[in-house]
Amino acid sequence: MPEVPDQTNAPARGGRRPATTRQEIEHVAFGLFEDRGFELTTVDDIAAAAGIGRRTFFRYFPSKNDVPWGDFHGELDRMRARFAGCPAELPVMDALRAVVAGFNRIDQAEERWHRRRMTLILTVPALQAHATLRYADWRRVVAEFVAARLALPVDDLLPQALAHAALGVAVAAYERWLATPGAGLSALMEDALAALASGFQVRGPATTRTRG
Amino acid sequence: MPEVPDQTNAPARGGRRPATTRQEIEHVAFGLFEDRGFELTTVDDIAAAAGIGRRTFFRYFPSKNDVPWGDFHGELDRMRARFAGCPAELPVMDALRAVVAGFNRIDQAEERWHRRRMTLILTVPALQAHATLRYADWRRVVAEFVAARLALPVDDLLPQALAHAALGVAVAAYERWLATPGAGLSALMEDALAALASGFQVRGPATTRTRG
DNA sequence: AAGGTAATGGCACCGAGTGCCGTTTGACAG
DNA sequence: CTGTCAAACGGCACTCGGTGCCATTACCTT
Numbered sequence: 001m002p003e004v005p006d007q008t009n010a011p012a013r014g015g016r017r018p019a020t021t022r023q024e025i026e027h028v029a030f031g032l033f034e035d036r037g038f039e040l041t042t043v044d045d046i047a048a049a050a051g052i053g054r055r056t057f058f059r060y061f062p063s064k065n066d067v068p069w070g071d072f073h074g075e076l077d078r079m080r081a082r083f084a085g086c087p088a089e090l091p092v093m094d095a096l097r098a099v100v101a102g103f104n105r106i107d108q109a110e111e112r113w114h115r116r117r118m119t120l121i122l123t124v125p126a127l128q129a130h131a132t133l134r135y136a137d138w139r140r141v142v143a144e145f146v147a148a149r150l151a152l153p154v155d156d157l158l159p160q161a162l163a164h165a166a167l168g169v170a171v172a173a174y175e176r177w178l179a180t181p182g183a184g185l186s187a188l189m190e191d192a193l194a195a196l197a198s199g200f201q202v203r204g205p206a207t208t209r210t211r212g
Numbered sequence: 213m214p215e216v217p218d219q220t221n222a223p224a225r226g227g228r229r230p231a232t233t234r235q236e237i238e239h240v241a242f243g244l245f246e247d248r249g250f251e252l253t254t255v256d257d258i259a260a261a262a263g264i265g266r267r268t269f270f271r272y273f274p275s276k277n278d279v280p281w282g283d284f285h286g287e288l289d290r291m292r293a294r295f296a297g298c299p300a301e302l303p304v305m306d307a308l309r310a311v312v313a314g315f316n317r318i319d320q321a322e323e324r325w326h327r328r329r330m331t332l333i334l335t336v337p338a339l340q341a342h343a344t345l346r347y348a349d350w351r352r353v354v355a356e357f358v359a360a361r362l363a364l365p366v367d368d369l370l371p372q373a374l375a376h377a378a379l380g381v382a383v384a385a386y387e388r389w390l391a392t393p394g395a396g397l398s399a400l401m402e403d404a405l406a407a408l409a410s411g412f413q414v415r416g417p418a419t420t421r422t423r424g
Numbered sequence: 425a426a427g428g429t430a431a432t433g434g435c436a437c438c439g440a441g442t443g444c445c446g447t448t449t450g451a452c453a454g
Numbered sequence: 455c456t457g458t459c460a461a462a463c464g465g466c467a468c469t470c471g472g473t474g475c476c477a478t479t480a481c482c483t484t
Contacts (some may be wrong), residue, residue: 227430
C-alpha cells in the first residue's frame with residue numbers, strides 16, 4: 001500500500017503510472033516563485049500550474065518548504081561515499097575540506113539553477129528555518145565520519161561541535177557566493193574551511209584569501 | 213496607536229492596562245507543553261489556560277514558536293555589551309570564548325528552567341527550525357564584533373564564517389549539556405570554543421577535556 | 425463627567441497540511 | 455478479451471497557525 005508515487009525507475013509491478021515527477025513540479029514551482037515570490041505562491045497555484053491536484057502535490061513533497069531541496073537525501077549518500085573513499089592517512093581536517101569542497105563543486109551548466117535554489121533557501125525566512133532540519137542530516141554525515149576517525153561516540157562533543165562548525169562555515173561560504181556574482185563556490189568553500197582548520201587565527205585584516 | 217501590549221515598565225499615559233504579561237503566558241504554556249507536548253498544545257489551549265483570547269495571545273507572541281524565547285532581544289543587548297567591554301588587547305578568539313561562555317553562564321536557580329527552555333528548542337523540530345531565525349541575530353552580534361576587530365566589512369567571509377562556526381559549537385555544547393545530566397554548561401561551552409580556536413587539531417581519541 | 429488612548433477579544437478569512445475514500449489507470453493472469 | 459489487483463490520483467472535510475478588521479472595555483487626564 002504505497003503512499004508515495006514511485007520515484008525510482010523500478011519496473012512497477014502494477015498500478016497506475018505517476019502523472020508527473022518531483023523534478024517537473026519543482027520546475028513549475030520555481031517559475032512561480034520567481035514571478036510572485038515564495039510566500040505569495042500557494043500550493044494550489046503550484047498544483048494547478050503542474051496540472052495535478054493539491055492533494056497529489058503533497059504526495060510528491062512533504063511540504064511546500066521541501067520543494068527547493070531536490071534529492072538531498074541522495075546527495076548526502078554521495079557525500080558519505082566521498083568520506084568513505086578518503087585514505088586513512090589523510091588528516092581529518094584535510095579530508096573534511098576535500099570532501100565538502102568537492103561535494104559542493106557544481107558544473108557550469110547547473111550553476112545558474114543551483115544559485116536559484118540556494119537563493120531561495122538562504123533568503124526566504126520560512127526556508128532558512130526549514131533548512132535546519134535538512135542540515136541536521138548533513139551534520140550527521142560529517143559527525144559520523146569524524147567520530148569514526150577519532151574513535152569517539154558520534155554524539156560526543158568533539159564530532160558534534162566540528163560538524164556544527166563545518167556546516168556553519170559552509171553556509172557562510174554559500175552566502176558569500178550568492179552575494180558576489182563572479183565568485184567561485186569551491187574557492188570560497190575552501191577558504192572558509194581553511195579558516196576553520198586554522199582556528200581562525202588570522203594575523204591581520206588582509207588575511208582572507210581570494211582566489212579564482 | 214500601539215499594536216502590542218506594553219512590555220516596558222513605562223508610566224503608560226493612558227488606556228487600558230495589559231491583562232497579563234509575556235512571562236505569565238510563557239509559564240502557562242510551558243506547563244501545557246510538558247503535559248501534552250508542544251505539537252499537541254494548540255494556541256487556543258494556551259490562551260484559554262492563560263485566561264485571554266486567542267487573538268490576544270498573538271499580541272504577546274508573534275508565533276507559537278516564539279514562546280520559549282523569552283526576552284532574547286534583550287539578552288543579545290547584554291551580549292553586545294560584553295563584547296564592547298572587552299579590552300582591545302584581548303585576542304579575538306579569546307574575547308569570543310570569554311563572552312560566549314560568560315553569556316551562557318546561568319545561575320543555579322534558573323538552571324532547571326533554562327534546561328526546559330532549551331530542551332524544547334533543541335528537540336522539537338518546529339522549534340529547531342524556528343531557532344534559526346533567532347540564531348541569525350546572535351550571529352550578527354558576533355560577526356559585528358569580529359568585523360570591527362579585524363577591520364573587515366561585516367558581511368565578509370571571515371567574520372561571517374566565524375560567527376556561523378561559533379554558533380555551531382555553542383549549539384553543540386548545549387546539546388551535550390542537555391544529554392548529560394550532571395554537566396556544567398560553561399565548561400562544555402569553553403571546551404567547544406577551545407576546540408574551535410585550536411582548529412580542531414586534535415592529537416588523538418582522548419583529547420576531549422572534561423571538567424567540573 | 426468627558427475625551428482620548430491602549431488593550432482586549434470576537435469574527436471572518438487564508439493557507440499549510442492530513443485523513444479518508446472513492447475513482448482512475450495501468451499490469452498481469454486466466 | 456475480461457477480471458483482478460495494485461498503485462496513483464484527487465476531491466472533501468477538517469485542524470491549526472496566523473492576520474485584518476473592528477467594536478468593546480478599561481484606564482488616565484482634564
